[in-house]
Amino acid sequence: MNLHEYQSKELFSHYNIPIPVGFLATTIEQVKNYVDKLNNNAVIKAQIHSGGRGKAGGVKLVSSIDESESFTKSILGKFLITPQTGSKGIKVNKLLVEEATSIDREIYFSIVIDNNDYAPMIICSTEGGMDIEEVSRTMPEKIIKTVCSPILGVSNYKIRKICEELNIPKSLIPNFTEIVNSLYKLFIEKDCILVEINPLVITKEQKVIALDAKINIDDDALFRQKSLKDIEDKSQLEKLEIEANRNDLSYVKLEGGRVGCMVNGAGLAMATMDITKWAGAQPANFLDIGGSATVEKIESAFKIIVSDKDVEVILVNLFAGIARSDVVANGIINAAKETESKIPLVISMRGTNSEEGLKLLNNSNLDITTATDLENAANILKQKLSQGDI
Amino acid sequence: MSILVDKNTKLLIQGVGRDGSFQALRMMEYGTNIVSAVHPGREGSKFENKIPYFSSVSKAINETGANTGIIFVPAPFAKDAIIEQIDSNLELVVCITEGVPIHDMIEIKNYLQTKTTRLLGPNCPGIITPKSKTKVGIIPGNIVSPGNIGVVSRSGTLTYEAISQLAQYGYGQSTCIGIGGDPINGTSFVDALKLFQEDEETEAVVLIGEIGGNKEQEAATFIQNYMSKPVIANIAGQTAPEGKRMGHAGAIVTGESGLASAKNISLKNAGAHVVESSAYIGKKVKEVLS
Numbered sequence: 001m002n003l004h005e006y007q008s009k010e011l012f013s014h015y016n017i018p019i020p021v022g023f024l025a026t027t028i029e030q031v032k033n034y035v036d037k038l039n040n041n042a043v044i045k046a047q048i049h050s051g052g053r054g055k056a057g058g059v060k061l062v063s064s065i066d067e068s069e070s071f072t073k074s075i076l077g078k079f080l081i082t083p084q085t086g087s088k089g090i091k092v093n094k095l096l097v098e099e100a101t102s103i104d105r106e107i108y109f110s111i112v113i114d115n116n117d118y119a120p121m122i123i124c125s126t127e128g129g130m131d132i133e134e135v136s137r138t139m140p141e142k143i144i145k146t147v148c149s150p151i152l153g154v155s156n157y158k159i160r161k162i163c164e165e166l167n168i169p170k171s172l173i174p175n176f177t178e179i180v181n182s183l184y185k186l187f188i189e190k191d192c193i194l195v196e197i198n199p200l201v202i203t204k205e206q207k208v209i210a211l212d213a214k215i216n217i218d219d220d221a222l223f224r225q226k227s228l229k230d231i232e233d234k235s236q237l238e239k240l241e242i243e244a245n246r247n248d249l250s251y252v253k254l255e256g257g258r259v260g261c262m263v264n265g266a267g268l269a270m271a272t273m274d275i276t277k278w279a280g281a282q283p284a285n286f287l288d289i290g291g292s293a294t295v296e297k298i299e300s301a302f303k304i305i306v307s308d309k310d311v312e313v314i315l316v317n318l319f320a321g322i323a324r325s326d327v328v329a330n331g332i333i334n335a336a337k338e339t340e341s342k343i344p345l346v347i348s349m350r351g352t353n354s355e356e357g358l359k360l361l362n363n364s365n366l367d368i369t370t371a372t373d374l375e376n377a378a379n380i381l382k383q384k385l386s387q388g389d390i
Numbered sequence: 391m392s393i394l395v396d397k398n399t400k401l402l403i404q405g406v407g408r409d410g411s412f413q414a415l416r417m418m419e420y421g422t423n424i425v426s427a428v429h430p431g432r433e434g435s436k437f438e439n440k441i442p443y444f445s446s447v448s449k450a451i452n453e454t455g456a457n458t459g460i461i462f463v464p465a466p467f468a469k470d471a472i473i474e475q476i477d478s479n480l481e482l483v484v485c486i487t488e489g490v491p492i493h494d495m496i497e498i499k500n501y502l503q504t505k506t507t508r509l510l511g512p513n514c515p516g517i518i519t520p521k522s523k524t525k526v527g528i529i530p531g532n533i534v535s536p537g538n539i540g541v542v543s544r545s546g547t548l549t550y551e552a553i554s555q556l557a558q559y560g561y562g563q564s565t566c567i568g569i570g571g572d573p574i575n576g577t578s579f580v581d582a583l584k585l586f587q588e589d590e591e592t593e594a595v596v597l598i599g600e601i602g603g604n605k606e607q608e609a610a611t612f613i614q615n616y617m618s619k620p621v622i623a624n625i626a627g628q629t630a631p632e633g634k635r636m637g638h639a640g641a642i643v644t645g646e647s648g649l650a651s652a653k654n655i656s657l658k659n660a661g662a663h664v665v666e667s668s669a670y671i672g673k674k675v676k677e678v679l680s
Contacts, residue, residue: 084633115573115640116604119500188493191491191493193492218493220490223465224491250637265637266571266600266637268546268550269636270636271624271668274629275668277629278667278669282629286636286637292409319551321515321528321529322528351533374668374669378667
C-alpha cells in the first residue's frame with residue numbers, strides 16, 4: 001500500500017524527522033491562502049501515487065498568488081500523466097503547498113528490504129534529486145548500500161561510514177545520525193517495504209530536511225497497521241481494481257490488451273497472459289480468483305472482466321485443486337446471463353470436478369470454445385484472431 | 391529415494407480450521423502418515439476420531455514422534471507457529487499460510503540460521519513424493535505419478551500445469567516441491583536443486599520461476615557450477631508490467647534482474663534448457679531426455 005507524500009511526511013513528523021512547513025489543499029482558495037501565508041514563496045506539489053511528478057509538470061515553484069491560481073487551475077481535478085501512471089494518468093485531488101527551500105545539497109536516502117540478506121538495507125547517494133534507477137545505471141559507484149541487522153538495527157559505525165561517504169559536514173553529523181535512526185525505527189514499526197527520501201537536502205542555512213517522502217507499507221501487515229489502512233486513498237487505484245479489491249480478487253488492469261483472463265493461481269495467471277501474447281494478442285488483465293472461490297466471487301470476477309471495454313474475448317484457465325470447476329462454471333454462467341455478455345469465451349478446465357464444469361458450460365447457450373489444455377487454448381485463440389473473429 | 395518427505399515422514403498438523411482440516415483429509419486419503427494435530431483447546435479429543443490433538447507442538451512430538459510439521463494457521467499467527475515448530479527441532483516445517491508479513495519472515499529467516507530445521511514456504515503448495523504416497527501440502531494427489539523428474543516451483547497451479555504436461559509425455563515425478571511465492575522464504579531454488587542433484591531417483595529437474603527478485607539467477611549460478619543433471623526451466627510473467635504486483639508478494643518487477651527475460655538469459659547461459667512458453671514444458675523435457 002502506497003502512502004501519499006503528505007501522509008508520509010505526517011509520519012515523518014511523528015518521528016521527529018524534519019520536513020518543510022506545508023499545508024494540504026483541495027481547493028483553489030485554500031492554495032491561494034496557503035501561498036499567501038508562506039509569503040508568496042511556495043512549492044505546489046500534486047499528490048498522486050506515482051514517481052516522476054516533477055518532470056510531468058506536477059510540481060511548481062510559485063512566487064505570487066496569481067501564479068499559484070493558474071497552476072492550481074491547470075492541475076487540480078485533472079489527470080496527471082507520468083512515465084509510471086500509464087497513458088490515462090491519475091487524478092489529482094490534493095495539492096501539498098510547502099515553503100520553498102533554499103537548497104545547498106541534495107542527497108538520495110532510502111531503506112528497503114534486502115531479500116538476499118534477509119535484512120533492511122539503507123541505500124544512499126550524493127546524487128539526490130535524480131531518478132535513482134538512472135544513477136545506478138550510469139554511475140553505479142555513486143550508490144552506497146548498507147545492510148542493517150534485524151537484531152542490532154543500524155549500528156553507529158555504519159552511520160558514521162555513511163556520513164563519510166556522503167560527505168556530511170561535521171556539524172551536521174549528530175543531526176543526520178538522529179534522522180537515520182528515526183527513519184529506521186519508522187521502517188520497522190510501520191511494516192514498511194520502502195521508505196524513500198529523494199531528495200534529503202542540506203539547506204543553505206545548514207539544516208537537514210526531507211524535501212520529498214515516499215512510503216510503501218507491506219499489504220500483508222495491514223492487519224496490524226490499522227491506522228495506516230484507514231488512510232489509504234482508494235481514488236488512486238483503477239476503478240476495476242477497487243472493485244476487485246472489495247471482492248478479495250487479485251486483479252491488475254493491463255493497458256492495450258483485448259483478451260480478458262480469468263485464472264486460478266498467480267503463476268498460472270501469468271503463464272496464461274504469456275500464452276495470450278504468444279497467440280498474437282495482448283492480455284487485458286491479470287486476474288487470480290484464488291484457491292477456494294465461491295460462485296459469488298466468480299460472478300464478480302466475470303463482471304469485472306466484461307466491464308472492461310477493451311475486452312473482446314475471455315480466456316478462462318482453471319486448474320482446480322482446492323477450487324471446484326462446477327462452482328466456477330456456475331459463476332460464469334450466472335454472470336454472463338446477468339450482464340447479457342456476448343463476449344466469446346475460450347475455456348480450459350481441468351482438475352477437481354472438471355467434467356461437471358465443462359458439461360454445465362456446454363449446456364449453457366453461451367459462446368464457448370473449450371480447450372483441452374494451455375497449448376490448445378493458445379491455438380484456439382490464434383485461430384480466432386486469424387479468422388478475424390476477435 | 392526422494393527428497394525431504396518419504397515413507398518415514400510422521401506429520402504433525404498445526405491449525406486445523408476449515409482449510410487445515412479439509413487438507414488434512416486429502417493428505418490422509420493420499421497416504422500421508424499424520425500422527426498428531428496441534429490446536430488450542432482441543433487436547434484430549436481426536437481429529438476424525440483418529441489423530442490425537444495436543445495443545446503444544448513439543449507435547450505432540452513427545453507423544454507421537456512427529457518429525458515433520460505443516461502449518462495452516464492464519465497469517466497473523468503464522469510467525470509464532472513457525473517459531474514453535476523450529477524450537478521443537480522438527481526436521482522439516484512446511485508453512486502453507488499465505489500473507490505472512492515480510493518483517494516476520496526477516497525475523498524467522500535470521501532465527502533459522504542458528505537452527506537445524508528446514509522451512510518450506512510460506513505461501514506455498516508444499517511437497518509431494520508419489521512413490522511413497524507422501525504428501526505434505528495441497529498439491530492434488532491425483533495428478534502426480536512416480537517417476538524420475540524433480541519439480542521445483544514458486545507457483546502452485548502452474549506446478550500442476552507442468553505436472554500434467556509431464557504426464558502427457560509419460561513422465562512421473564520423484565518429488566514435487568513448491569517453494570512459495572513470497573520474496574523471503576525458507577527453502578530456495580538453490581536448496582531444492584542441491585537436494586535433487588544428490589537424489590539418486592531424480593534424473594532431471596523442471597524449474598518453474600516467475601518475475602521478481604533474483605532467486606532464478608542464483609539458481610543459474612548453482613546450475614552452472616554444480617548440476618550435472620539437466621534442468622528444464624520456465625519463467626512466468628513475460629507480459630507483466632513493471633512495478634505491479636502479480637498476485638504473489640514476490641512477483642513484482644522492480645529492477646532489471648526481476649524481468650523474465652533477464653532470468654531466461656541467466657538460465658540459458660548457465661546451461662539450463664529454457665522453455666519460453668509454459669505450454670511446452672512437457673515437450674521440452676521429452677526433447678532433452680531423448
